[in-house]
Amino acid sequence: MGSAQGNRKFLKTLVLILAGGTGAELSVLTRHRAKTAVPFGGRYRVIDFCLSNCVHSGLHEIAVLAQYSPKSLIDHIGMGKPWDLDRKTGGVYILQPTHNGEAATWYLGTADALYQNIDLVRNSKADTILVLSGDQIYVMDYRLLLQEHLEKGKAVTIAIKEVQASQRSRFGMVRCSRDGIVTAFREKPAASTFRFASLGIYVFRRDFLLDALGPGKTNIVFDIVMPMLKRREVAGFTFEGYWEDIGSIKSYYRASLQLLRNRLLITDPDWPIFTLGSELAPARCGAGSRVSDSIVADGCTVKGRVSGSILFPGVTIDKGAVVRDSIVLPYSRIGSGARVTRAILDKFVVIGNEARVGGAGKRRGAKAGERAATRPGDETDGIAVLGRGARVAPGATVGPGALVEPHERVGSRRPR
């Protein structure tokens, strides 16, 4: 008993998950829900991935810092039962900005969110603070990251991953020396010779973090990490697995359909992704159905044809309907003879019989009877996106790249 404790140093880790972003880039999908609560992969929510990573890595003290549309997140996480996080010690809790008796504000940025919850860090017995983003899809054993942090002994360790030159403008790019020390950091550079992207996954030494946080420090990268570069106190942990940030409709669509090729992400028996399950009956593939190259959740009824698509629980595809390369969120219904191609349908969307939604076209922004893109993120790269509860009348058309707001009605009802 003593030997294990005598020979090895243990880290006691508190996890803080940043989940406060508005996710404006996700357009109609985040009008009513937090970005981290966006459904993903047929039965999950985006945040399930980092929560599952935590419990598989033996981390059981987790605070989720939320502020935008937190109800979706609270409903989903609850007291953490699906992750076995309903515990006597530790567990998961959701923290929103509160009035602390002095001046109260919303979380002004990532570092401010940590600062507003500094008592949590102060009162914790943890010696290490792991800060994660709740809006990323990846499977990572944080024990390896924490081990690296322990061995390098720096104030901060950040997870980094090599990305192709064409992708570098999307990320914070870092230069990493041969001995694993991060020496330079450029946020979303137009072009960069740095090969590694920061993944937004940080490990902090507790005493360092308590010192570094403070009023006016709003951003983790600019205000906490960058000042430490010169002192060579930032270590890099190279991650080689699949990692995708759900930062736009385009990346959401891409990451979703990549699952069809990369299914081990959700089917690995040694690393199951836990979620709040649905209680629906098994999926029903009707007599005339054809389903191929797709992910289909419980409670779906498929009588038409589905290929290259992801169907969430309770989706109905009627006879003669054809769904291709699309993502259909829970309880949506696609009427008979309708065609849905390259589209994302949020929950409770109804597509009338014989309607046409999306298409292979690459038209950017929106048209086809809907409004043009006006808000950030309303660039959909040709993917038609229909908000929660939208209805498309029988025979109506929603063009490629169109955006339909939640509960909007498209087309007039015509007698059949």
Next chain:
Amino acid sequence: MSRTAVFILAGGVGKRLSLLTRYRAKPAVSFGGKYRIIDFTLTNCIRSGMDEVYILTQYISRSLVRHIGIGKPWDMDRMTGGLHVLHPHLGYQAADWYRGTADAIFQNISVLRKLDCENVLILSGDHVYLMDYRDFISFHRESGKPASVGVVDVPKGMTSEFGIATVDRAGTITRFEEKPKKSDGTLASMGIYLFNREYLVSLLNNLEVKHSDLDFGKHVIPHLVSKGMISAFHFEGYWLDIGTLRSYYQASLELLAERPRLGLYSWSAPVLTAPDDSPPLVVTREADISNSLICNGCLVRGRVRSSILSPGVRVEKGASVENSILFNECTIAAGAEVRNAIIDKGSVVGPRARVGFGDARVANQLQPAYLDFGVTIVGKRTAIPAGVRIGTNCLVGGTLDKGLVPKRDLPDGGYFIAGEMRP
């Protein structure tokens, strides 16, 4: 309305289900892909507002107890009431197995005595149906009798399998025949009973003296009928007693109908079962699925027709599954063909093996009475080696753990059972 406590009889051997109940109690047998038979009764209980439930187990209860746990999926993990499992136990005065359905209740009479409730509902863990027991309770109150039994209409030709009741205008049962060869009545006892609690306590105390194997159908109901003390509640929904392999197979495949009689697809009132962390169903490009129920956790790369796949089943490339029921985590390897079969949990059908093809008229040699309708049963964790042919009406029960597998082809009606198996 005062509380009604529920006792669920879940101890039967379910011998007629053959290999399916060799390692588990009948209420724990898989049904409809993701459910166990007892889920229907437990779901009915909680939907009817009954959260004090005692489950009486006896025969191989491990998988059943594991499935129901502390009753979390049915919201029965409660401070007051809740779900309790009553196993046969040693007592200060006597100890024995449960010898009959009513004897099982009698052996727990101390529980019954202490309950703070007016009525006791006695159910069976073997039935598939959706019913609001509150209707039954209202009927019971209005009848003014101390006991009621649920009855359903059954087809004329099937009356010999049930207890048949004759009822007068007021709903009181005037005649009750257990499995009559011929009967004019078609009202069959569902084997679910409502009793005034105090009445039941004294009734069991009196009758146990005469019958040590006290049984509701055999002793208690005839006794109450003779005294005119029991009335019949006519339930008009779908109800099925999973009695035989044939009824199990037929009722399962009936779920594939365009409008099945059992309503599994209510979003607002789904049937509740133990949760499962499997990923959603993954279907690859080569797959070809039609007319089937397929659960989360399955991977389909082959052809599936008119079948039910429980969670975690894999159907590999070029494999074909037709008119079959596959329990959790079965694998049908590349090029294998399975037809008219029930394959129990964790079994593997090797590459190019063929299961279930043959002449349905040849009944099984070991259990001809149970298995003569053209279906092959593969028991739990059985490995069928590559290329082996298994006919129809076969019983195959190997064990993966000990490497006991049927090495040669099995003709129609044949059997391969590792270890003991009662005919």
